[in-house]
Amino acid sequence: MSTRERPAAGRSHVPSVAANGADASHRTPPDRHGEILDAALELFATIGYRATTMAQIGDRLGIRGPSLYKHVASKQEMLVEIMAGMMTELLRRQRAALDAGGDVRERLERIVAVHVQYHAEHRYEAFVGHREIDSLEEPERSRILELRREYESNFRELVQEGRERDVFHTSSDRWSSYAILDMGIGVSAWYNPAGSVAPDELAATYADFALRMLT
Amino acid sequence: MSTRERPAAGRSHVPSVAANGADASHRTPPDRHGEILDAALELFATIGYRATTMAQIGDRLGIRGPSLYKHVASKQEMLVEIMAGMMTELLRRQRAALDAGGDVRERLERIVAVHVQYHAEHRYEAFVGHREIDSLEEPERSRILELRREYESNFRELVQEGRERDVFHTSSDRWSSYAILDMGIGVSAWYNPAGSVAPDELAATYADFALRMLT
DNA sequence: CCTACCGATCGGTAGG
DNA sequence: CCTACCGATCGGTAGG
Structure with a gap:
């Protein structure tokens, strides 16, 4: 049903019988x-x-x-695998969006779009990723929180760069980046994949919301 | 520690010994x-x-x-009391903000500020109110969801009114009202009352974010 | 992949 | 407000 991110290590479990053909009775x-x-x-x-x-x-x-x-191995290990896979993938996409270059406006537009598109397409991973952090045991919980902090920092630093270049205008880099992050996170709670809205359309709209907020 | 909303019925439990004076040993x-x-x-x-x-x-x-x-009576009843009290109070404040009148811009500014201020000042109630809805048994769960729908509708209708009056500009009343709601809900997850930010200052800032997004 | 089962937890009640 | 306790649930193991 859901197309979960499969951590790289996941495939090592898979028997080499790749033949996904006829009757697997x-x-x-x-x-x-x-x-x-x-x-x-x-x-x-x-x-x-x-x-x-x-x-x-x-x-x-x-x-x-x-x-x-x-x-x-255990219920807990399943949660770890899901949450680590989610945060790693989200960060990977964010980095790609930043590495694609362009002016600060373009980069912000891109990381907001990536953020929202992921939260729509992978709403379960995203929802669990944000809701169940405290269900993780240490040290995994701290590890995930560290990744999340990096993810958030990338937003804040981009807002800051834009403000310093006088492209963005905001009374607080921190609050405006939190607001943008949180409105995207919210998508994972209400998005309905059976609806008529495509994730990329929603992503473009939210990127526009963010830019309006900052300019 | 927290200054929880006490439902009106709550006081009926309180003995008439209102004397909250010296040693209650x-x-x-x-x-x-x-x-x-x-x-x-x-x-x-x-x-x-x-x-x-x-x-x-x-x-x-x-x-x-x-x-x-x-x-x-039970653990469940405590949750019901907390969540019903929270949603009722939030809706009460929203209605007061709307009833205070003013043009559509002023009214939107006010309901966003009320929304954010509540989510900062009563972050525990707000956080539990949004996170634990599915922990409620029926029919209370449906009752609370009904209140929440009304709360959300008031946002959406105000955005719609502003758009029809050509005061607001948005590609979607629904998405922009969700975005505004969700960024406020997010506050309840990160707000730190021990920090130096007053809830009303945060509320005013977020009201400004919302207006920028819509104009 | 299954049944049988262990050990621990927890909401709630009995009866002071 | 307490101790003793019941009944149900659940993660995980044993041993096929």
Whole structure:
């Protein structure tokens, strides 16, 4: 259902039987690990990490709770994998948007668009990523928070650069960057992929909102 | 610690011993019910409703978990009281802001300021109010969602009115009102009351952000 | 991948 | 307001 970011390491679990062809009848699917994470993600997003039971995750795949332990180490490890994958991917896209260059206005437009498009296309990852940080045990929680701080800093620094160049005007780099970040995060809570709005259209609109706010 | 909204009905629990004077030594404080809700609110906000145990709430008051049941009916009822009180108060303030009249620009400025100021001053109530909706059982959950829809509609309709009067310019009443709402909601997640920023200053700044976005 | 089961947690009640 | 306790839930393990 959801097209979750698969961390690079994820593929090492996959048997080399890449043939995803005809009848896979009773055999274990090639990417059971990925299927389990997808099911977990959807449940974490809709009812919350704590409320989700291993039995429910198994249900989605037609197996029992204890059977999951052949493919994942624990419930907590699944959350770690989901959240680390999410934050890493988001940061990767943000860096790409910044590296593409252009003037400060163009770069801001791009990182806002990337931010919003990700929060629409991957609303479950994004929603869980922001809501379940405190469900992570240490030291993973701190590691993720560190990535998030970097992500936020990139916004703030770009706003600052624009203000110093007299392209943007704001009474506070910090508040205006928070406002822009938060309106994008909000998208992950209400976006409906079955609706008629394409993520890139929404992203362009929000980038425009952000620019208006700053100019 | 937090100055929670006390629903009108809350006072009916309070003994008429209003004398909040000298030594209350071993006696039960006059507003045990309110104290319990305050402790619960702080825990719900910081570690989540599900993660909070009755024993932890009792700890904050120096009593055991089971003793709470002399003052509250259940953990769920505490959540209901907190969330209903929060949404009712927020809506009350929004209506007052709208009823104060003025042109569409002034009214928008005012409801954004009220929105943000509430989310800063009552960040715990606001945070729990948005995060724990699905922890509510029916029919309370639907009732609260109904109030929230009305709250959101008031934003959207005001944006629409401004656009029709050619005061505001936006490609979507819905998205721009969501963006404004969400940036305010975000405040409840990061606002630090111990910091040097007063809620009304933040509110005025965000009202300005919203107006810029729309004009 | 399954059943049986352990150990721990927790909301709520009984009965002072 | 307390201790003792019940009943249910749940993550994870044993051992096929």
